[in-house]
Amino acid sequence: MAETNGLTAGNVALVTGASSGIGEAVAEMLVDRGCKTICAARRVGRLQALQERLGENCHPIELDVTDTASVNSLLQRLPQELRAIDILINNAGHDIGGRQRFDRGDAANMASVIETNVIGLVRVTHAVVHGMLERGRGDIVNIGSVNGIEVGPEAANYSASKFAVHGLSRGLRADYKGSGIRVIEILPGLTKTGFAEARWSGDKARAEDFYGAFPSVMEPMDVARSVLFALEQPAHVTIAELVVTMSG
Numbered sequence: 653m654a655e656t657n658g659l660t661a662g663n664v665a666l667v668t669g670a671s672s673g674i675g676e677a678v679a680e681m682l683v684d685r686g687c688k689t690i691c692a693a694r695r696v697g698r699l700q701a702l703q704e705r706l707g708e709n710c711h712p713i714e715l716d717v718t719d720t721a722s723v724n725s726l727l728q729r730l731p732q733e734l735r736a737i738d739i740l741i742n743n744a745g746h747d748i749g750g751r752q753r754f755d756r757g758d759a760a761n762m763a764s765v766i767e768t769n770v771i772g773l774v775r776v777t778h779a780v781v782h783g784m785l786e787r788g789r790g791d792i793v794n795i796g797s798v799n800g801i802e803v804g805p806e807a808a809n810y811s812a813s814k815f816a817v818h819g820l821s822r823g824l825r826a827d828y829k830g831s832g833i834r835v836i837e838i839l840p841g842l843t844k845t846g847f848a849e850a851r852w853s854g855d856k857a858r859a860e861d862f863y864g865a866f867p868s869v870m871e872p873m874d875v876a877r878s879v880l881f882a883l884e885q886p887a888h889v890t891i892a893e894l895v896v897t898m899s900g
């Protein structure tokens with residue numbers, strides 16, 4: 653069998669939530685590998701700064717995955733040469749108001765977590781997958797979480813969102829078996845990103861204290877390397893699920 657690398661310079665990639673953390677690191681690695689990388693998020697200023705750092709293969713675009721119109725217009729808002737997306741990185745997510753016992757959380761925040769982490773992922777995937785099916789190839793990488801396979805206290809709603817990502821990933825893999833589309837789920841453990849600060853409404857000190865309690869916490873690049881590892885496999889190999897955690 654001819655070995656074709658699953659990742660090729662010139663591929664078009666779309667990274668949701670590229671303005672921070674894991675998404676930003678994945679975007680950086682994809683640009684480094686010569687991919688035309690669409691970097692999508694709500695904070696456009698941060699995406700523009702990323703483009704200044706990464707250069708012309710970084711293409712910033714405003715995207716709110718909770719907004720149907722924003723997602724549905726995404727492809728039309730891209731230049732023609734970026735509409736055939738080879739690689740979709742479904743990364744956008746948050747846990748605003750989380751990490752507390754279920755009854756102490758705010759129900760609107762919980763709904764927002766589900767709306768972003770689950771429905772947002774569904775929306776973006778649905779918008780992109782038709783083109784992949786027409787072309788008979790594509791990679792969908794879903795950033796799940798260890799919370800999508802293990803449950804602990806003070807994480808019921810976030811875990812529910814990531815269990816949904818886990819189920820969706822398996823369902824998509826079943827649907828697209830033999831279609832040329834690979835569905836890859838990366839399940840990271842604790843990673844030092846903007847996630848904790850977002851969870852606690854911009855409380856930087858609390859976020860620093862939290863990550864500081866875990867000396868071997870992963871960096872975004874640790875997770876990005878796993879994404880790259882999966883994408884770089886030959887086209888006939890699918891890294892279906894990859895759990896990546898800190899060693900300590």
Ligand SMILES: NC(=O)c1ccc[n+]([C@@H]2O[C@H](COP(=O)([O-])OP(=O)(O)OC[C@H]3O[C@@H](n4cnc5c(N)ncnc54)[C@H](OP(=O)(O)O)[C@@H]3O)[C@@H](O)[C@H]2O)c1
Pocket residue numbers: 668669670671672673674675692693694695696715716717718743744745746768769772795796797798839840841842843844845846847848850
């Ligand atoms: N950090 C961890 O320990 C950890 C562990 C396992 C899994 N994860 C998962 O990794 C993913 C990335 O999180 P992170 O840790 O890198 O956190 P982060 O630094 O806070 O990044 C989250 C990203 O999601 C984007 N985002 C949030 N809501 C969005 C929306 N409605 N539309 C578009 N983009 C949106 C944010 O961009 P804007 O605010 O600019 O829109 C930001 O770029 C998430 O799915 C998270 O659940 C994280």
